[in-house]
Amino acid sequence: MVLLEYGCGKDKAKGYIGIDIEPLKDIDIVADAQNIPIRDKVINVLFTDQMLEHLEYPPLFLKECNRVLKVNHTLIISIPNRLNIMCFLRWMIKNRLSVTHDHIYAWTLPELKQLISKYGFKYIMHNVRTHERHYTLSSVEKMIRKVNKRIIDKNLIVRFEKCIEL
Numbered sequence: 001m002v003l004l005e006y007g008c009g010k011d012k013a014k015g016y017i018g019i020d021i022e023p024l025k026d027i028d029i030v031a032d033a034q035n036i037p038i039r040d041k042v043i044n045v046l047f048t049d050q051m052l053e054h055l056e057y058p059p060l061f062l063k064e065c066n067r068v069l070k071v072n073h074t075l076i077i078s079i080p081n082r083l084n085i086m087c088f089l090r091w092m093i094k095n096r097l098s099v100t101h102d103h104i105y106a107w108t109l110p111e112l113k114q115l116i117s118k119y120g121f122k123y124i125m126h127n128v129r130t131h132e133r134h135y136t137l138s139s140v141e142k143m144i145r146k147v148n149k150r151i152i153d154k155n156l157i158v159r160f161e162k163c164i165e166l
Helices: 058-068 085-094 109-117 139-147
Strands: 003-006 017-020 043-049 069-080 121-129 155-162
Touching (some): 043 058, 058 109, 069 109
Parallel strands (some): 003 017, 043 069
C-alpha cells in the first residue's frame, strides 16, 4: 500500500511518503502541489492536513490528486471549519472568512463536498476535531461546544474516494 501525505511539514505521518514545498527535515520529496512528481494511479491513500486552504488555486491540486490516486482509493483532507467560532469572529471583525490570517480559502462541509466532487471524488464520511495548535478554547467556547458541537468544531476531516478518471 502506497501512502502519500502532501504538505506534511515537519510532522510527516508515520508510514507515509512526505511531500512538501519546503525542503524540511524528513521530507521525502520537495514539490509544488500543482505538479506532484508521482506516476499516475499508484497511490492508495493521499492525506493532506491543513494545507488546501493555503493554495492559491486548489483545483490544480485536486486534479493532481485524481491523477496519482488509484480508482476507488482514498483522499483524506483536513481543513479548518468555516463555521468555527474563531472564523466567524474574524469575519465579524475584519470581514475575512478564515481561521487565521494566512488562509486564502475557508469552506463549510457542503462547500468542500461540492468542490471535491468536480474532480472525480465522492464523499464517504467526515469527522471533526479540535486543533489546539492555533488557540486555546475559552470557557465560553467550551460551553458553546456543548450546545452546538457541529458549528464550533475547528477542523473538518473529510474522506473522499476517487470514483472517476478526469
